[in-house]
Amino acid sequence: MVVATRIFVPDCQTWLERRDPPPCRGPSTVRIRCTLSRTYSSRKLGGGRQAVEDHSDKEPATDEQEFLVYDPSVFLRYEDARRAVHGMLASMALLQGVDVSTDNWLSHFALEGIPSAMIEWARMDNDYGLAGGHYHFRVAMMMEISLVYSEPKAVVRACAETTMQTVDRDSADQCSICMEAFEESHGAGAMSPVNLPCSHPFHTRCITVWLFKGHPCPVCRTDMRGLVSAPPWPSQAHELRGTN
Known part of the structure; x- marks a missing residue:
């Protein structure tokens, strides 16, 4: 969530x-x-x-x-x-x-x-x-x-919903974080592939954990902070496209 x-x-x-x-x-x-x-x-x-x-x-x-x-x-x-x-x-x-x-x-x-x-x-x-x-x-x-x-979870959800997904679940490509092939992940959920806007794919769980630690793509260093939206309540410490 x-x-x-x-x-x-x-x-x-x-x-x-x-x-x-x-x-x-x-x-x-x-x-x-x-x-x-x-x-x-x-x-x-x-x-x-x-x-x-x-x-x-x-x-x-x-x-x-x-x-x-x-x-x-x-x-x-x-x-x-x-x-x-x-x-x-x-x-x-x-x-x-x-x-x-x-x-x-x-x-x-x-x-x-x-x-x-x-x-x-x-x-x-x-x-x-x-x-x-x-x-x-x-x-x-x-x-x-x-x-x-959760900003990391919000970014990953936005990528899954709005970014073109170029990796199929039966692809032999590897997640660049855990180095496991996407073909080894079954079904949707934590191990399903998701593309960032820079087109690099990762397991959903892997990139979510990564974004808790940093804000760039682990491959090309594209900054993901521009994808951050405001939380669904009036906030005193968060701007719509914050630069945290």
Whole structure:
């Protein structure tokens, strides 16, 4: 990915606000209050793998939303509860535009802790023969999101999409970085060939790693910095065609 999303939850609390014993009407509810802060960074061409911060939110933003759950048995099955909670977070207005895929969470503390707390209450009632009631949960969480734009990956993607690719995957030509033939790479992905605008081909992975260390083509020294585009957010430290 050109932009990597990393989600950290330093604090999350879940509690049962009230319970409506059976028979009862209306759905169960989950009210989530989320406080969000974001940091925007870039990994530069030739800058190693260190992320340089562009800027961060001046103040955390807070939003609260209530979600309806019509089937209380959701709180009895961990996977169902976990999917429900993840869907609630993904639909919050505060998190629109944020990739909250489970792979992006540095810790699954919230994704696991919230449904676990809900299930503890519901299963205890179920064990006592009190199943069928409706639950009203509250969740308060702090979320820190780090967005990191990768210039090397952006350049390689641009080359793959806009530069004429002159090397077939079954070509006997060699990548000038690893010296392995392109015919030894199978399918698309990290080992597929990609041409730079200067027409020199490399394995996608090889040239991406190279561009983390430097900005010229390793064969002809053509400068790739002119291909750098701005990250997809207002930036204070990055110009559209920067000369980093």
